[in-house]
Amino acid sequence: MRQFTGWLFLTWFALAAASPALSAPRQKQSPEVNLVAFGDWGFGTADQQAVADAIAAYAKDRPRFDAALLLGDNFRVTLEDTDDPNFQTVFEKMYDRKRLNFPFYACFGNHDYEKDRFKVELDYARLHPQSRWKVPSRWYRIDMPTTKEPLVTVLMLDSNKPMMTGADWDAQIAWMKQELDKPRARWTVCCAHHTLFSNGAHGDNGVLQSQWGEIFKDHKVDFYLCGHDHTLQHLEIEGWPTTFIVSGGGGARRRSLLRDNRGPYSRSDTGFAALRFTESAATVSLIDSHDKLLHVFERSTDGTIRILATSPSDKATEHPLKVIAGFDEDPKHPATQPAAAPQGKGRTTEGTEATESTKKKF
Secondary structure, eight states: OHHHHHHHHHHHHHHHHHOTTTSOOOOOOOOOEEEEEEOSOTTOSHHHHHHHHHHHHHHHTSSOOOEEEEOSOOOOSOOOSTTOTHHIIIIITTTOTTTOOSOEEEOOOGGGSGGGHHHHHHHHHHHOTTSSEEOOSSSEEEEESSSSSOSEEEEEOOOOGGGSOHHHHHHHHHHHHHHHHSOOOSEEEEEOSSOSSOSSTTOOOHHHHHHTHHHHHHTTOOEEEEOSSSSEEEEEOTTOOSEEEEEOOSSSOOOOOSOOSSOEEEEOOOEEEEEEEOSSEEEEEEEETTSOEEEEEEEETTOOEEEEEEOOOOOOOSOHHHHHHTOOOOOOOOOOOOOOOOSOSOBOTTSOBOOOOOBOOO
16 A cells, blocks of 8 residues: 555656646746837947946846847948948947847938948948847838737838938838838837937927828827937827937937927936836836936826936027037036936835826827
């Protein structure tokens, strides 16, 4: 009887270990995508290095990042050919692979078209597939993660209409509509260099609003990310279902704000945007070059916006004509403090108080 009982116990133990029905249930890990986004970066300056260091510091103690989204004006230095050492100095070494080991997907800004730098950038990606530099064409689609059920669909677009032929511009619009008509992930993000809306020196872009805006509205694009203005902005515009993020603080000279009557947040500073996507919400953090949180908000899948933490926005310049003409000086800021929000319940992951106020999208 003892031999039978021992054999029965061992048989049960083996079945339990092999059978999911008998073993302890495993919790399914919720999908998550983490991105950083910034533009106007390729100067090889101390400001660019400071932003690169801040991105590395932010990424160090957080879940893995899936990609960086580069929002144009990528190289403001000479690029003679794909062997130009500036590829190493301004990109490969600046964003050290040991600290930032994920792909960098780029779109083109107006300065990338100067001296045909965009062609060299395309060729470098093609000839160096092992590099983290990824730009397969002037416009393209990324689904992340690369599984049967991605969480985020990203369209990398070219907003440089004056530099493009009419046929190319129309082809991109047709492609954009086609891609947005296809099955997409839970979240849709469109990226380009130029602003649709901005409180900064370049202001709003009526051409993109009319030619891209209706497409964004019809297809309920969640986010539009851009650079061009050397600022960090979060804009919610009445009548638009899309959230607008300007993240042009990658290292270029800061530019003053032309207006301060739209928000919820605008600041003339170097830094970047960090985006965390889950099935139920997207959390966006604007972070300066000292790795300090400036502004944090959450967008739910139904478009509800909740500010989690913030700091004061900058005031508009008192010299708008100088800003428009490009003669404004680099604004000087006191040392930026960590984001502090009004008193309320709950805490963000950074330990700052979160507000209870919510704003339903228009």
